Amino acid sequence: xxxxxxxxxxxxxxxxxxxxxxxxxxxxxxxxxxxxxxxxxxxxxxxxxxxxxxxxxxxxxxxxxxxxxxxxxxxxxxxxxxxxxxxxxxxxxxxxxxxxxxxxxxxxxxxxxxxxxxxxxxxxxxxxxxxxxxxxxxxxxxxxxxxxxxxxxxxxxxxxxxxxxxxxxxxxxxxxxxxxxxxxxxxxxxxxxxxxxxxxx
Amino acid sequence: xxxxxxxxxxxxxxxxxxxxxxxxxxxxxxxxxxxxxxxxxxxxxxxxxxxxxxxxxxxxxxxxxxxxxxxxxxxxxxxxxxxxxxxxxxxxxxxxxxxxxxxxxxxxxxxxxxxxxxxxxxxxxxxxxxxxxxxxxxxxxxxxxxxxxxxxxxxxxxxxxxxxxxxxxxxxxxxxxxxxxxxxxxxxxxxxxxxxxxxxxxxxxxxxxxxxxxxxxxxxxxxxxxxxxxxxxxxxxxxxxxxxxxxxxxxxxxxxxxxxxxxxxxxxxxxxxxxxxxxxxxxxxxxxxxxxxxxxxxxxxxxxxxxxxxxxxxxxxxxxxxxxxxxxxxxxxxxxxxxxxxxxxxxxxxxxxxxxxxxxxxxxxxxxxxxxxxxxxxxxxxxxxxxxxxxxxxxxxxxxxxxxxxxxxxxxxxxxxxxxxxxxxxxxxxxxxxxx
Numbered sequence: 001x002x003x004x005x006x007x008x009x010x011x012x013x014x015x016x017x018x019x020x021x022x023x024x025x026x027x028x029x030x031x032x033x034x035x036x037x038x039x040x041x042x043x044x045x046x047x048x049x050x051x052x053x054x055x056x057x058x059x060x061x062x063x064x065x066x067x068x069x070x071x072x073x074x075x076x077x078x079x080x081x082x083x084x085x086x087x088x089x090x091x092x093x094x095x096x097x098x099x100x101x102x103x104x105x106x107x108x109x110x111x112x113x114x115x116x117x118x119x120x121x122x123x124x125x126x127x128x129x130x131x132x133x134x135x136x137x138x139x140x141x142x143x144x145x146x147x148x149x150x151x152x153x154x155x156x157x158x159x160x161x162x163x164x165x166x167x168x169x170x171x172x173x174x175x176x177x178x179x180x181x182x183x184x185x186x187x188x189x190x191x192x193x194x195x196x197x198x199x200x201x
Numbered sequence: 202x203x204x205x206x207x208x209x210x211x212x213x214x215x216x217x218x219x220x221x222x223x224x225x226x227x228x229x230x231x232x233x234x235x236x237x238x239x240x241x242x243x244x245x246x247x248x249x250x251x252x253x254x255x256x257x258x259x260x261x262x263x264x265x266x267x268x269x270x271x272x273x274x275x276x277x278x279x280x281x282x283x284x285x286x287x288x289x290x291x292x293x294x295x296x297x298x299x300x301x302x303x304x305x306x307x308x309x310x311x312x313x314x315x316x317x318x319x320x321x322x323x324x325x326x327x328x329x330x331x332x333x334x335x336x337x338x339x340x341x342x343x344x345x346x347x348x349x350x351x352x353x354x355x356x357x358x359x360x361x362x363x364x365x366x367x368x369x370x371x372x373x374x375x376x377x378x379x380x381x382x383x384x385x386x387x388x389x390x391x392x393x394x395x396x397x398x399x400x401x402x403x404x405x406x407x408x409x410x411x412x413x414x415x416x417x418x419x420x421x422x423x424x425x426x427x428x429x430x431x432x433x434x435x436x437x438x439x440x441x442x443x444x445x446x447x448x449x450x451x452x453x454x455x456x457x458x459x460x461x462x463x464x465x466x467x468x469x470x471x472x473x474x475x476x477x478x479x480x481x482x483x484x485x486x487x488x489x490x491x492x493x494x495x496x497x498x499x500x501x502x503x504x505x506x507x508x509x510x511x512x513x514x515x516x517x518x519x520x521x522x523x524x525x526x527x528x529x530x531x532x533x534x535x536x537x538x539x540x541x542x543x544x545x546x547x548x549x550x551x552x553x554x555x556x557x558x559x560x561x562x563x564x565x566x567x568x569x570x571x572x573x574x575x576x577x578x579x580x581x582x583x584x585x586x587x588x589x590x591x592x593x594x595x596x597x598x599x600x601x602x603x604x605x606x607x608x609x610x611x612x613x614x615x616x617x618x619x620x621x622x623x624x625x626x627x628x629x630x631x632x633x634x635x636x637x
Contacts, residue, residue, distance in 0.1 A: 042583065042593065042613050046621060122628050133588075136580040137624050141631055167486065168577035168598035197631075 043135050045125050050116030056157045057177025058112035064153070065104030073097040117175050122197070124164065124190065126173045136173050141197035142166045146190045148183050155180075162186055213272030213283060219313050220271075220334045225264020226309060232256035273332060280320070280347065282332060292330055298322045299351035300461065300486075301442075302344045306337065306452040316340040316452075320347065348456075352441065365444065368515065371434040371505055379480075379506040380427045382472040384564060389420040431505040436515070443518060445503070457503070461486045462519045464571040464604035465503065467512060471564045479512045480505060483519070484602030501603045516570065522555035525570050530558065531619065537592045537610035550595060550608025550619065552626055557597050559606045569606040571599050573623075573630035581620045583613065595620045 044050075077090045110130045118125045123137040143164055150160035160183035164173040178186065233256020237249050271284040280294040303319040310316060310333070317333035318340055335343065380386050393416050400409030432449035442458040463484035473479065483503040504515055516523050530549035537545045543563050550559035557576065560568045576597055583593040593616035595608040608619060 042617055043581070123624055131585045133583045134580060135582075135620075136578055137620070138578040139576075139624065139627060139631070142577050166577040166598070167600040169601050170580075170596065170598040171578040173578070 043127050043133050045116075045118040045120065045127075047120060048118045050118055050127065053112060053115045053117075053175065053177035054159050054179050054182075055112065056159050056179075057115070058108045060153060060157045060159070060177075061108035061112070062105055065108060066101050069097045069101040069104070112177060115175065115177065119189070124173070126164075126175055128174075136171065138164050138166060138171060138173055139197070140190070140193040143190060143194040146187050146194075148187050150180070150183075159183075162190075164190070213274040213281070216268065216271055216273070216332065217315055217334050217336055217339075218268070219315060221265035221268035222261065223264075223309050223313065223315065223334055224267065225261035227260070228264055229257045229260025232260045275343075275346065282330065294320055294322060294330055296347065296350035297353075299347055300328075301456045301458055302347050302351075303456060304337075304340050304344060304454040306448075308450045310334050311450075311452060318343060348441070365437040365439045367435070367437050368443070368518070369434070369436040369504065369507065369511055371431070371436075371507070373428075373432050376428055376431050376434070376505050379473065379478060380423065382476070383423075383427075383470045384472065386420070386423050386427075389416055389423060392416045393420055426500070427505065430500055431502060434505055436504065438518060443503075443515075447500075453500075457483060457485055457519070459519060462572075463575045463599045463602065464569060464606065465516055465519060465523075466570070466604045467516075467525070467568040469566040469568075473506075474566060477509060478506055479509055481507070481512055481515060482603040484599060484604040486600055520556060520570065520572050523570055523572070524553060525556065525558050525568060528553045528556065528558040530560065531608065531611055531615050533608075533610045534592065534612050536590050539586070539590060540592075540610050545610065548609050548611075550606070550611065552619070552623060554626070555630075557606055557623060557626070559597075559608050561609065569604050571597055571604065571606045573626040574634050575599055576623065576627035576630075579620050579623045579627070581616060587613075593617065595623070597623055 073094060077093050080086060080093070081090050107130075111128075114128060114130050114133075116127045120137075122141075123139050124143075125135065125137045127133070127135045143166060145165050147163040147165070148160050149163070154160060158180050159177045160180050161174055161176040162178055162183050163175075164171065175186070233253045236255050237252035266286050267284065270286050270289075271282070274281040274283070278295060280296070282292040282294070284290055284292075300321045303321070304316050305319060306316045314337055315334035316337045317331055318335065320330045320332070322328045322330070332343075393413065396409050396413050396416065400406050400413070429449040430453075431447050433447060433452075435446045437444045437446075442456050442461075444454065444456050446452065446454045463486055465484070466482040468480045468482060469478070470480075480502065481504040482501050484501070503519075504512060507515070513526075516525065528551050530551035533545045533548040535545070537548070541548070541563075544561070547563055547566060548561050550557070552558065552573070555573060557571045557573065558568060560566060577600065578598045580596040580598065581593055582596065587593055587610065590610075591613050592610040593613040594610060595616045597606045599606065608616065611619065
């Protein structure tokens with residue numbers, strides 16, 4: 001998907017700078033500029049399509065959320081039913097947890113679908129988030145080290161998390177839910193590229 | 202290596218004999234505090250005296266013992282510090298890994314004419330080594346030796362202190378006036394006075410103490426950080442970097458190598474801006490991460506108070522091609538008022554060929570400057586409310602420190618363009634660096 005710069009040129013709608021520079025319009029401009037592109041366009045990589053993470057990340061998270069909700073519902077519902085016998089409280093608790101689990105079910109799918117990464121010529125670009133979207137680009141020459149980590153459940157599902165570190169702590173670039181062999185490939189590739197681009201401060 | 206050093210090669214040099222006393226006195230205070238606590242409960246005045254005496258003996262004894270077992274060796278390739286009474290430890294500091302050597306005179310040491318050396322090495326945790334205590338002149342000489350070797354000069358021959366040009370000398374009066382005119386000082390001072398007056402008036406001393414202690418502590422912190430720490434501020438330039446000397450109770454001498462500056466922030470508090478005064482903060486790789494381990498002795502302040510001409514001159518010394526006031530800035534659009542009803546007018550960010558510059562702040566204006574070749578990574582962020590307002594935030598990441606460059610709530614198209622343009626700038630700057 002080619003990014004079309006012209007669609008976003010600031011001159012198509014009044015900005016504060018245009019308003020402030022002639023010194024006349026000082027009241028708040030309530031009218032929003034028309035949405036000129038899809039949200040996805042704002043967070044699209046410059047040249048490539050995103051490589052998405054494994055669908056198994058969604059499945060793993062769904063299991064964790066459903067399991068967690070189930071355990072919590074039992075742990076609160078059963079004692080209340082035994083000791084007080086207020087069945088309607090138990091029903092309320094069940095409804096809350098069913099809603100939570102339902103929300104988690106959809107959240108897992110949307111979150112998984114929104115993780116993406118692209119290996120550009122000079123940078124690795126990582127995007128994530130549904131409501132709070134983030135795109136971070138890390139030049140290969142700035143990477144200090146690359147971590148691969150996989151917890152016990154991750155290993156059951158055959159996925160791993162790759163984390164990139166630079167000298168800045170704000171970089172915070174994680175790619176969760178990579179298939180194990182892809183994670184290893186990416187780590188090796190990034191290490192190679194980092195050396196080629198002269199990593200370090 | 203100075204002639205006759207072969208004899209010292211094996212045994213090493215001792216630190217100053219008073220080290221044991223100074224170090225011991227510090228430990229003695231801690232030890233006697235503990236002993237007094239345990240004795241006082243049972244035996245009254247006699248217990249307290251025994252506690253103090255015991256603490257002194259223990260502390261001094263341990264201080265002198267550890268001094269006896271500490272030696273340092275300046276060798277052809279590295280500085281070695283051997284220490285430890287029961288468990289021996291040997292710290293090796295290869296010259297080529299030395300980043301900077303600072304001299305710190307803590308209060309007690311300063312009274313006795315002693316100083317400690319803090320040696321920063323590249324990379325990792327534990328990258329700071331302290332050697333305490335030496336006579337001030339010896340510490341200065343050792344720093345010159347270490348810095349010469351760190352830059353690959355042969356140690357042979359006379360080791361002369363490099364010539365230094367004075368850039369700025371900030372008088373204590375100016376620092377005090379500047380602090381008096383800053384809003385946080387005024388607020389806390391007025392608060393303390395109001396609380397005391399109110400407390401006396403209404404006779405509610407206990408109630409007032411609850412507010413007085415945190416407010417008074419804040420006031421003391423401001424005075425300690427802005428006035429005492431910056432007392433007698435001197436900024437000089439050598440061939441490899443700027444050197445700062447400052448401090449009222451304890452004196453601190455810190456070197457800022459030119460190539461390790463990650464970014465500079467220009468701060469203009471509300472009243473200062475009316476008077477045309479500025480304060481500079483600096484990010485130096487590897488130094489900010491140590492900021493809290495030795496109390497508040499080191500500081501990221503590059504210039505506590507200055508006129509814009511001097512500030513620009515210092516910025517130009519550290520980031521030679523920076524033109525922070527002519528960089529074309531993209532302002533946050535009016536529709537971003539919802540995030541900062543007043544502050545949105547002051548939010549702007551932009552880049553020229555050499556630096557990324559962002560400004561923010563309504564009461565205190567902060568202008569952050571990051572050279573392109575120090576850009577670590579670039580991020581673009583948008584939350585749900587930002588999406589409704591069609592704005593997004595650009596972050597340019599630099600190593601941890603006071604400088605934080607981001608263009609907040611810019612028009613989303615501008616933000617995206619700026620983020621990718623910044624990657625391009627950073628790439629060009631890196632390749633220019635590696636060619637040179």
